[in-house]
Structures are given as C-alpha cells and as structure tokens.
Amino acid sequence: MRKLIISEFISLDGVIQAPGGAEEDTDGGFTQGGWTHTYWHDDIGGLFFAAFSESDALLLGRKTWQGHGEAFDPMPEGDPFGDPMKAIRKYVVSNTLTSTDTWRNSTIISGDVVAQVRALKEQPGKNILLDGSSVLAHTLIENDLVDEYHLLVYPVSLGGGKRLFPEGKRVNLRLVETKPLPTGVTLMRYVPEGAA
Numbered sequence: 001m002r003k004l005i006i007s008e009f010i011s012l013d014g015v016i017q018a019p020g021g022a023e024e025d026t027d028g029g030f031t032q033g034g035w036t037h038t039y040w041h042d043d044i045g046g047l048f049f050a051a052f053s054e055s056d057a058l059l060l061g062r063k064t065w066q067g068h069g070e071a072f073d074p075m076p077e078g079d080p081f082g083d084p085m086k087a088i089r090k091y092v093v094s095n096t097l098t099s100t101d102t103w104r105n106s107t108i109i110s111g112d113v114v115a116q117v118r119a120l121k122e123q124p125g126k127n128i129l130l131d132g133s134s135v136l137a138h139t140l141i142e143n144d145l146v147d148e149y150h151l152l153v154y155p156v157s158l159g160g161g162k163r164l165f166p167e168g169k170r171v172n173l174r175l176v177e178t179k180p181l182p183t184g185v186t187l188m189r190y191v192p193e194g195a196a
Contacts, residue, residue, distance in 0.1 A: 003127045003147040004059070004117070006137055007051055008164055009036050010151050016134060017161035019154075024067060025162070032158045039154055039183040045081075047187060051150065052084045056126040059109075059117065062094035064132035069103030091120065091128075093136050114143045121145070138166035148191050149173065155184040 009019035018024040018033030025033065060068065068085065075082025090106040093113050100106035109116045117140065120128065130137060140146050141164075151164075165171055172193035179187040 002057075002121045002123065002125050004121055004130065004140065004145055005051070005055070005127050005148045005150055006130050006140070006146050006164070007150040008131055008137075008152070009154060010164055011035065011154050011156050011158045011161075013157040013159065014163040014165065015158040015161035016132065016137075016164050017158075025063065027162070028160075030161050032161065035156055035158060036154060039156075039185050041181050041183045041185070043181045044152065044185065047150075047152070048081070049084070051127075051129060052088065054127050055129045056089060057120070057128045058085075058088055058090045059120070059128050059130045059133075059136070060090060060092050061133035061136035062092055062097060064136075065090065065092040065094075065106070066102060067132075069106075073103045093133075113139060114145070117145055134162040134164070137164060138169075141171060142166055142169055144192070146192065148176075148189065151188045151190070153186045153188050 008016045010016050015032075017030050018026070019036040020034060022031075022033040072082050072085040075086070077083065086104055088105065090103060091109050092100065092106055093109045095110045097108050100108060113136075130140070173190035174193050175188065176191055177187065177189035181187065
C-alpha cells in the first residue's frame with residue numbers, strides 16, 4: 001500500500017496558511033503571507049527533491065491546486081522546481097471544478113473523497129504527497145488516512161491562521177527523524193502512533 005504523506009511548512013503555533021506569499025491565501029483576513037522567505041536555505045530545496053524522488057502523486061485541495069498550477073505550470077521547461085511539479089500526477093479534490101486545464105497531469109476527485117483516497121492508496125506506486133490544502137488535510141487526518149507527516153517547522157509564531165490539525169481531534173505521533181537546518185528551520189518527521 002502506498003504511503004500518504006502530509007508535507008508542510010508550519011509555524012511553531014501550527015499555522016500552514018500562505019507560507020509562500022502575501023497574496024497566496026488571505027482567507028480570514030490573514031496578513032502574514034510569505035512568512036517562510038526569511039528562512040530559505042538550499043537544504044529546504046534538497047528536502048523537496050528528496051520527497052519528490054520517493055513520490056509519484058500529489059493530492060491537493062482545489063485552492064492549493066489552483067495556486068500551485070498558476071505558479072508552476074507556466075514556468076519554462078528546464079526549471080528545477082517547475083519541471084517536477086508539472087510532471088508528477090496530480091489529484092485535486094473538488095466538487096466544483098469541471099476542468100483541469102489550469103495544470104497538466106491532473107485528475108479531479110469528487111464525491112466520497114475518503115473512499116477514493118483509500119482506493120488511491122491501494123493502487124501500485126510510490127508515495128502520495130499533500131501540501132497546503134488545510135481543509136483536505138483535516139478530512140484525511142480525521143479519517144486516519146495519513147501515514148507520515150514531514151513538517152518543516154519554522155522558528156516563528158504567527159498568532160493565527162489555518163492550522164494543520166483539526167480542532168478537537170487528538171493525534172498521537174511518534175518522532176522518527178529530526179534534522180535542524182542552518183536558518184533555524186527544523187525538519188520533523190512523524191508517523192501516527194502505532195504505525196510501522
């Protein structure tokens with residue numbers, strides 16, 4: 001069975017909203033977008049490429065899929081980040097999308113998302129990655145569909161915003177790897193308690 005891995009940039013207070021830019025996601029009046037930029041280091045890019053080498057699918061919510069597609073699909077061929085993002089198979093969860101023209105190699109998942117994600121995990125292949133997609137992440141976490149969490153923890157508290165873990169859901173995790181990076185970011189890799 002394939003692993004479903006949630007891979008997120010996350011603040012010390014658990015926020016995953018708009019790490020990449022001021023206008024990325026302003027839902028709820030969020031004004032802290034772009035909070036990861038100060039902490040960039042090439043090791044973060046290395047972790048991105050390592051995760052992609054072990055994965056062959058992205059699972060995304062509609063808003064994250066649209067934002068990623070607008071950012072990555074127009075990149076010129078040969079771009080070290082754009083090429084892998086364009087090539088990987090993408091599954092977008094949405095009950096409103098009717099076309100995947102925004103981003104190549106995409107398939108819409110609608111209806112019973114939990115059953116469809118379970119079926120996707122049972123197909124042969126490498127890991128399935130999810131990033132951003134807070135609403136979808138909550139659904140997956142609430143239904144115990146997540147096999148690993150790869151969290152790049154940033155040394156900043158944002159005071160509010162969309163959080164990774166759903167309100168009211170207890171999740172016991174076991175730390176399997178930690179790796180500090182030169183700018184104060186720390187990779188924390190967890191598996192749900194009881195998982196192999």
